[in-house]
Each structure stands twice: as C-alpha cells, then as structure tokens.
Amino acid sequence: xxxxxxxxxxxxxxxxxxxxxxxxxxxxxxxxxxxxxxxxxxxxxxxxxxxxxxxxxxxxxxxxxxxxxxxxxxxxxxxxxxxxxxxxxxxxxxxxxxxxxxxxxxxxxxxxxxxxxxxxxxxxxxxxxxxxxxxxxxxxxxxxxxxxxxxxxxxxxxxxxxxxxxxxxxxxxxxxxxxxxxxxxxxxxxxxxxxxxxxxxxxxxxxxxxxxxxxxxxx
Numbered sequence: 001x002x003x004x005x006x007x008x009x010x011x012x013x014x015x016x017x018x019x020x021x022x023x024x025x026x027x028x029x030x031x032x033x034x035x036x037x038x039x040x041x042x043x044x045x046x047x048x049x050x051x052x053x054x055x056x057x058x059x060x061x062x063x064x065x066x067x068x069x070x071x072x073x074x075x076x077x078x079x080x081x082x083x084x085x086x087x088x089x090x091x092x093x094x095x096x097x098x099x100x101x102x103x104x105x106x107x108x109x110x111x112x113x114x115x116x117x118x119x120x121x122x123x124x125x126x127x128x129x130x131x132x133x134x135x136x137x138x139x140x141x142x143x144x145x146x147x148x149x150x151x152x153x154x155x156x157x158x159x160x161x162x163x164x165x166x167x168x169x170x171x172x173x174x175x176x177x178x179x180x181x182x183x184x185x186x187x188x189x190x191x192x193x194x195x196x197x198x199x200x201x202x203x204x205x206x207x208x209x210x211x212x213x214x215x216x217x218x219x
Contacts, residue, residue: 023124105119
C-alpha cells in the first residue's frame with residue numbers, strides 16, 4: 001500500500017469523524033461545485049452508515065455545510081442549519097438504498113433557481129477522502145484530489161482532441177482522463193485530472209468549443 005502522512009494523521013477538520021464529518025463536508029462541497037448553479041432546495045439521500053449512524057456523527061450538518069460552500073476545518077459546520085435558513089435554501093434528508101457503493105454514501109439532488117435539477121452520487125472513503133461515482137445518471141470517478149475538469153460533450157469524433165489541444169496550448173498537462181457515455185453519439189462525460197490549476201480563461205475557451213456542452217472545474 002502507498003500511504004501518505006494524511007492517511008495516518010487524518011485531515012484538518014472539525015470532528016468527530018473523518019468519514020462522517022470531514023468526508024461528508026467535502027463530498028457535498030464538491031457536488032455543489034459540479035452542479036455549478038445556484039439552488040433553492042437540496043435533497044440528501046443517505047445510504048448505509050450515513051443513514052444509520054450519521055446523526056450521531058453530525059453527518060447531516062456536515063452535508064448541508066458542504067453544499068453551502070463551507071470547508072472541512074470551518075467551525076460554521078455546526079451552524080449550517082441556520083446558515084441555510086438565512087440564505088433561503090430548503091433541504092430534506094431521507095434514507096435510500098444504493099447499489100454498488102461504499103457504505104458511507106449519499107445521493108444529493110439540487111433543485112436550481114431555474115427549476116432544473118442535478119443529481120450527484122458519491123461516498124466518503126475514509127481519511128476525509130471522497131469519490132463521486134455518478135452525475136445525472138452517468139457513471140464517473142472523481143476524487144477531487146488533483147485539479148479536475150468535468151466536461152460534458154457530444155460523443156463525436158474530434159471533440160476530445162480539441163479539448164486536449166486547448167490544454168496543451170496553455171501548458172496544462174493531463175495526468176489522468178476518464179471517458180463515460182450512455183450510448184454512442186449521445187452526451188458523453190470526460191473527467192480530466194491535471195498537474196496544474198486551470199485558469200479561468202482556459203475554462204472559458206473550453207466552454208466555447210464546438211460540441212462542448214458544459215465545463216466544471218474543481219481546483
């Protein structure tokens with residue numbers, strides 16, 4: 001096994017649990033970044049130990065704090081209910097059964113101000129680390145441990161080449177790339193982890209490419 005010091009001592013966080021608290025905050029915060037639009041309501045579907053023991057570990061407060069943009073070490077986590085109320089954001093929690101996921105998992109559904117919705121499923125895998133496994137019905141793998149871009153595009157020849165060209169022209173090296181699609185010639189999702197942070201102007205350039213539908217960045 002390859003272990004870092006963070007696997008031994010854990011993340012900087014507000015407790016009590018790296019999986020149920022810090023991981024839950026990060027999972028929800030990254031999910032909100034992927035959703036990428038203002039929202040008025042959020043539903044948390046809790047699976048496994050998130051559902052069974054989450055309240056005792058503060059998981060509900062942590063998940064809500066995360067979608068509000070609060071980070072793992074922020075003491076405002078315990079005030080997330082009041083912060084959501086002040087911002088006019090409503091929320092619900094329910095228990096769900098999800099297939100083939102880690103026991104610390106949640107399905108987060110955002111209802112946006114324009115009445116569209118985004119559904120993201122992910123899990124807290126320990127030590128404050130997370131894995132996003134599904135975005136709007138498309139299976140993905142997003143750990144958010146490196147600068148990451150999530151790009152939705154039409155499944156057509158040349159699209160990935162154009163994306164790679166823009167990154168190369170800006171000296172951004174791709175460390176890892178995953179590609180998912182529901183069917184041929186349908187909407188596809190690319191997840192790219194890079195060695196450098198992605199400047200806003202590069203994100204804007206990518207968003208203007210032919211057949212690129214959406215670009216989200218997690219720095």
